[in-house]
Amino acid sequence: MEPYNGDWMRKYRGHCKLVVKPGSTEEVSKILKYCNDNMLAVVPQGGNTGLVGGSVPVFDEIVISTARMNQIRSFDEMSGVLVADAGVVLEVADQFLAEKGYLFPLDLGAKGSCHIGGNVSTNAGGLRLLRYGSLHGSVLGIEAVLPDGTIVEDLCTLRKNNTGYDLKQLFIGGEGTIGMITAISIQCPQRGKAVNVAFLGADSYEKLQLAFREAKSQLSEILSAFELMDSYSQDMVHRVRQNKRPLDGEYPFYCLIETTGSNTEHDADKLEKFLEDVMSKEIIADGVLAQDETQIKSLWSQREGITECIGHFGGTYKYDVSIPLKDLYRLVDETRERIEAAGLKGDSDEFPVVEVVGYGHMGDCNLHLNVAVRRYDKRVEEVLEPFVYEWIGKINGSISAEHGIGIAKKKYLGYSRNDAMINQMKQIKKLYDPNGIMNPYKYI
């Protein structure tokens, strides 16, 4: 039972005594109907890679796992529409599509274990939303089971379908609170033949914003990622891995730019011209262009390795938030100041906090504010919360960019949604799940 009762961050623990692994939508329907009739609480669980406790049975809920529902149902090579079970692992789906010249329009760190049903249920965003958009746009249909066992058959494979309220949207990001997604249909883009990556250093956050603007303008349709990393995050990677840094000098800010397109020559030409331009204008202090696949992976690992490296010291307080671009990094500085002022950060073991770092999907205004700690400590939490949420509430940011609400953020929802909105959400929850058996006491 162990892996089903906890999360990989070891923040949440449950007391679930029963995991069911249905092999079909009909079985999910029977299970839910039984649970609903007998007032038994359930938690749908995919790869259980979430960060907000949404898929963890924090009480004694029954876990309904999608692990056995892992078949690709169909793929249309003309339209690029994939229909697949909820329990297909994201990376498996993407590899299947790669062979056909397509890609799954979502990519994230946990791709090797997360399930696509969980991705849709949590409205996962990830690395390339900038290019391929939100799941609200790319998911064409879902099959889901309501708490009373009703099977919602809405596996549309057409991009345009204006026939009534688009109810599937409530399940996208609904975190299994109104029903359980058992399959999805999704529009997949062509896989770009040419991928290029550049790694740049900038002297200030202001200059990095200028670089982003130029990238949008000059790289436009081929820009597939614009990732921010501060010096603190890169120092941590260097400290843990002892590797050679991509650039000779050190800078307060770095970014990773990826382009994806259909013509290697054209794309390299655009990226080189862009680099020359931003360096000659002194927007960027230094930069390097990956010369081959190995270098591409190596540059990406400077960004993707952050999570692992900052977790190395014991634990991490993670905030995944959206903030208008101009104010985005200010939250990291102000949080660091507060932690330092409270005397909680230092080099020796007596201080709980190792470092406060900022990185994330700058192209989507999505900041990962991470506080690396030697141990979880109530004093650190008190400095961080509700400060971080209040700060975000004041500038109309989002307290959850992509990880969702789960149990972690339920009490902070009011910083991003007003009473009228929360009231409407509660009515939706009541309409779909009148007995409150789906993921109870979470979300809303």
Place this chain on the structure above:
Amino acid sequence: MEPYNGDWMRKYRGHCKLVVKPGSTEEVSKILKYCNDNMLAVVPQGGNTGLVGGSVPVFDEIVISTARMNQIRSFDEMSGVLVADAGVVLEVADQFLAEKGYLFPLDLGAKGSCHIGGNVSTNAGGLRLLRYGSLHGSVLGIEAVLPDGTIVEDLCTLRKNNTGYDLKQLFIGGEGTIGMITAISIQCPQRGKAVNVAFLGADSYEKLQLAFREAKSQLSEILSAFELMDSYSQDMVHRVRQNKRPLDGEYPFYCLIETTGSNTEHDADKLEKFLEDVMSKEIIADGVLAQDETQIKSLWSQREGITECIGHFGGTYKYDVSIPLKDLYRLVDETRERIEAAGLKGDSDEFPVVEVVGYGHMGDCNLHLNVAVRRYDKRVEEVLEPFVYEWIGKINGSISAEHGIGIAKKKYLGYSRNDAMINQMKQIKKLYDPNGIMNPYKYI
């Protein structure tokens, strides 16, 4: 009152005696609260360019016009997010954005008069959905007023916001049946500096599908439109306009391919190579590439002029449907056969039907099946309906790709949605509009 009581197709007529033109969201709130308290039915109306009677007061509803709510509220040049009143005309919004180097991610024939609030309410699709995706993905937030006067403030300007059910999605395509949209925030893409257009002729629908597949693969990230036109539609344009045809020969099928990108040279290179390739492989019989802005307009008018030219003879029965690509054109052939078999089509005035034509957004599997008539005739209707809807229902198509349900398709909803889905929709309607004052007897 005249323009508010009818639609531009002259298919629907109402008996509305009162049009209100609120100047602010607060005024909309007061109006709706008053109407709700006094059980007065209302119809929100934007540019009134719809095709399904959704914005027409088919009884004696009060029209609430968005005409005076026409201000652009803000635009962020860094993120590309536009916030604007519901009553801003689509073309006005796009021209505003053009000056900033951005574009509105929606384009359609009625752009000169339709309102963006109406576009979102009807989930308009248009010409470039293929490239810029659905409004479900690009609309970031809405402000709306519920029937009881509650103002829903959800004008998020962030791309990633996972804080509870995405309720705004119910209003996108909700056709003003659960509330009235008063403003939207929308993610706008960079405006491509380079636009190229090609016009191709093909010997069969099968070959046109091959051309589409090659276009997706070779033009990939720069492909911004792939439009289908059959010979019947082009004959009609030629018959009405007496203009020179773009190609020397005549072919059963034509397509218009548009590319949009950031580099003219690269894009022209890709498009030329594509043309050479599909012609050398005999996928395409003949093709022409626009050499300047005038030729681009001229080629587009072969596609965009179809609606006007086929309306020239009296009237048009219009079906806007989604069909899996391989079966898409078959509906046009089979409909023509039925009309001919019923003896309803001919060259002289005694026959009601002039021609049955097919065209549309092939890149989105979106067919416009149009029946050009000299006069509306019950016998033609009986041959067309429910035949067309049954045909689409059988192959899991959508009876409404982009025009919506309104009053025209309410009774046919069952061909695209099963009972469980329709039942859920009814519950949503009841939840939001318990008195049933919003656009009554339409939609659901």
